[in-house]
Amino acid sequence: MAVCIAVIAKENYPLYIRSVPTQNELKFHYTVHTSLDVVEEKISAAGKAMADQRELYLGLLYPTEDYKVYGYVTNSKVKFVIVVDSSNTSLRDNEIRSMFRKLHNSFTDVMCNPFYNPGDPVQSKVFEGMVSGMMVQAS
Amino acid sequence: MADEALFQFLHSELIQYIYKSGANGETENGKNITKLEAMGFRVGQGLIERFTKETPRFKDELDVMKFICKDFWTCLFKKQIDNLRTNHQGIYVLQDNSFRLLSQLSAGKQYLEHAPKYLAFTCGLVRGGLSDLGLKSVVTAEVAGMPACKFQVMIQKA
Numbered sequence: 016m017a018v019c020i021a022v023i024a025k026e027n028y029p030l031y032i033r034s035v036p037t038q039n040e041l042k043f044h045y046t047v048h049t050s051l052d053v054v055e056e057k058i059s060a061a062g063k064a065m066a067d068q069r070e071l072y073l074g075l076l077y078p079t080e081d082y083k084v085y086g087y088v089t090n091s092k093v094k095f096v097i098v099v100d101s102s103n104t105s106l107r108d109n110e111i112r113s114m115f116r117k118l119h120n121s122f123t124d125v126m127c128n129p130f131y132n133p134g135d136p137v138q139s140k141v142f143e144g145m146v147s148g149m150m151v152q153a154s
Numbered sequence: 155m156a157d158e159a160l161f162q163f164l165h166s167e168l169i170q171y172i173y174k175s176g177a178n179g180e181t182e183n184g185k186n187i188t189k190l191e192a193m194g195f196r197v198g199q200g201l202i203e204r205f206t207k208e209t210p211r212f213k214d215e216l217d218v219m220k221f222i223c224k225d226f227w228t229c230l231f232k233k234q235i236d237n238l239r240t241n242h243q244g245i246y247v248l249q250d251n252s253f254r255l256l257s258q259l260s261a262g263k264q265y266l267e268h269a270p271k272y273l274a275f276t277c278g279l280v281r282g283g284l285s286d287l288g289l290k291s292v293v294t295a296e297v298a299g300m301p302a303c304k305f306q307v308m309i310q311k312a
Contacts, residue, residue, distance in 0.1 A: 025288065071211060089203075089206070089207075090206035090209060090287060091202065091286045091287060091288070092288055119207060122203075123203045123207060126199065126200050126203040126204075127203065127204060129196070133199055133286075
């Protein structure tokens with residue numbers, strides 16, 4: 016279960032960011048912002064390495080003492096960042112991948128919506144519903 | 155099967171509609187082409203998002219153009235681009251010897267002057283797809299002889 020989920024556009028501004036409301040939200044925004052650097056590093060490093068079939072999923076970006084941050088980049092350079100609680104029983108890689116896949120599918124649906132202009136904040140209710148399903152339930 | 159014909163009919167009606175509504179006002183010919191191209195742009199962005207969901211990341215510009223020529227064109231028109239040429243400095247020419255959207259018009263000189271209208275939407279599609287993948291470009295098209303056509307893509311360096 017994620018603690019914070021963010022969708023960041025190609026130009027590195029957030030299209031959608033949502034965190035568990037009970038905690039200090041600013042801290043999560045800051046964490047997501049710093050993780051962008053790590054994402055950039057991984058993208059440029061992968062260019063020199065061999066083409067990997069699973070390049071879209073970036074894996075664990077960096078662990079802090081409380082949280083782990085995972086990243087995923089689409090071919091259109093939109094980045095998804097998920098922050099999970101470390102104290103939680105460690106989620107397996109496959110579960111994180113499936114979360115990213117669901118996010119990517121929902122985001123593709125949002126992009127294909129003719130009422131959505133690329134670059135605007137995401138306001139789709141279906142997208143919000145899917146994200147709520149993945150976040151820790153606020154007690 | 156049926157979906158190909160559906161899109162061709164819709165596309166032809168789209169062009170007729172834009173031109174008819176253009177004739178009522180005082181819009182000149184250029185604006186209609188721009189409207190069609192802008193529509194293609196937005197559709198191209200959404201299509202690319204859907205088609206590149208599973209593909210591995212692209213290594214460079216040439217890789218992106220090859221994807222457009224093979225997978226993108228196949229998904230749209232059930233065939234690949236027949237010829238891709240480049241000068242390796244950002245200019246690519248995509249040649250299609252029997253463009254689906256033109257194949258219904260008679261293969262001769264009669265409708266040659268109307269052909270650009272039918273290519274505007276596809277130019278927008280390519281431009282939208284490239285822009286979503288991170289490449290700003292200018293796409294133009296020309297018809298030498300029906301139903302063959304050439305799309306010229308000029309990638310703009312940042």
